[in-house]
Amino acid sequence: MKRICALVLTVLLGFLTCSAHAQGKVFFKEEGRSAGAVNAVELNGITYVDVQRTARKLGAQVEMFAASKQAKITAKGFFAILTASLDEIIVNGKPRPIKGEVTVQGSQLMAPVEVFLLPSFQLAVDKQITFEDNTFVVERRFNVELTNTVLNEQENLLLFDTHKAVAFETSQPNAHTVLVTLKDVILKRDFHQRLHTPYISSVSLRQSRNNAEMKVILGASGKTWSFTPQGNRLVFRVAAQDGAPQLPSVPVTAVKAEPNPLAISAVDPLTPSVLEEDEFEEMVLEGAPAPAVQTPAAPAESAPAETVPVVPAVVTPVIKAEPHPLAVSANHKKMRIVVDPGHGGKDPGATRSKYREKDWNLAVGKELAKLLQKGNFEVKITRDTDTFIALSDRSKIANNFKADLFVSVHVNATKNTQAHGFQVYFRSEKATDKEAAATAALENEATQYEEVHYNFVDALLQSMAKNEYINESSKLAGYVKNAVYKQPGIGIAVDQKNAIRQANFYVLKGVQSPAILVEMGFISSPKDRAKLSQSAVQKKMAQGIYNGIVDYAKQEGWIN
Ligand SMILES: [Zn+2]
Structure with a gap:
């Protein structure tokens, strides 16, 4: 008996000392009634909940991406990308800081409760959500x-x-x-x-x-x-x-x-x-979907100011008359280029065995920046060391620099080890290219992963390329693809039909220059990995991208 007491005490003490990671539950109360619970954990005074279950309980869809430790939460007119170990999430294409890092507990992705209290999320799921006494209190979004x-x-x-x-x-x-x-x-x-x-x-x-x-x-x-x-x-x-x-x-x-x-x-x-x-009677909506709230005057208790995105159900392609880049940047003579080696610091990007995407991105990014500098461009690199840079800061760097081009350097990954090859992404709208839309519609795991990978970096491109620049970005993508294809010594496949990919999810806005995202190959492909891990290949890759940029700059009249 004594022994059992001692054991209980030990367990209790153990529990108390571990209270920084106390396992627990967060409860749900909907329209005044108990509505279950999800796994929760307390870390540094912040309550974290199981992303997948919580999002579903609140009426959103979730896709989980185990390889990249990411989750994509979607609801009407809303999406959020959560990535493990980042204290920044992407909400409707924009980076947004959160109080604690998204974390993994066992097989569950855990996020601070605040993610589910965002006004834009509440609007999207058509609910009013508050958090009190360890409970999500869910009400209709009433007025x-x-x-x-x-x-x-x-x-x-x-x-x-x-x-x-x-x-x-x-x-x-x-x-x-x-x-x-x-x-x-x-x-x-x-x-x-x-x-x-x-x-x-x-x-x-x-x-x-x-x-x-x-x-x-x-x-x-x-x-x-x-x-x-x-x-x-x-x-x-x-x-x-x-x-x-x-x-x-x-x-x-x-x-x-x-x-x-x-x-x-x-x-x-x-x-x-x-x-x-x-x-009180149960809510009965007579088979009709919950009616959308007509821009209600923000309820007094509704949370901090956040611009609620008005996302049209049908996105009309908008390709506006395109101002020539020269017209926009007449105030400087040399073309300004931002080179953005993806990830860094605590964010390794995709990894396979000892290889980390962030290292290859940095090696190629630095080499590319060096070539551009010699080539009479004005160059800014978002990082030249292994440091973490928030997406919002990357866009700030480019915006302050008044970049004419933005080139983000990445390596792809997918569970399918057969997938390989070089790709260039540029931002576009869904309906502008039927073929690309069809490609993206393939709902296999590989393309889903690409989608999230893209969405994640998308936030940064989003703040950098206006609708007007779609065609410029597409041209740039074409030059870079061709130059990498022609560059000897790389040994990574460049599929002539599929190497250029469009971002096909969201309307571009707030963008300030043509922008591309280069996926140099797949870290998950043994073939590509064997190439990209060689510093000689990394140099050739930088050379190929550089040649493409030069071709583009010539075409656009920046250099002769
Ligand atoms: Zn990446």
């Missing part, structure tokens, strides 16, 4: 809420809080029935209650597609009624006579529906006037 009923001897009031201006229609089909339609709103909860007061016999309030329908059955003394907006409130009043509603002095906002102390019970003393939680 109308019945907050209080005031039942007194002179009148009965139903008080609604609204988060936007609400249009409504009222009608009275018969002496006892009042119908109110609130247009284009989402109710926090449906509500049905027999009040049995002299004024109101019953109230029913329910979501019906984009509208909320209220039906009030008047009581025997309910002779007159009104429905009036008052600031952020709507007040339904029933009385024996006309008159202004006598609003309670207590602020109604956030007050739970509770009986007014003056509530009459003379008529039916047994009737509970408390609105019981379990009286």
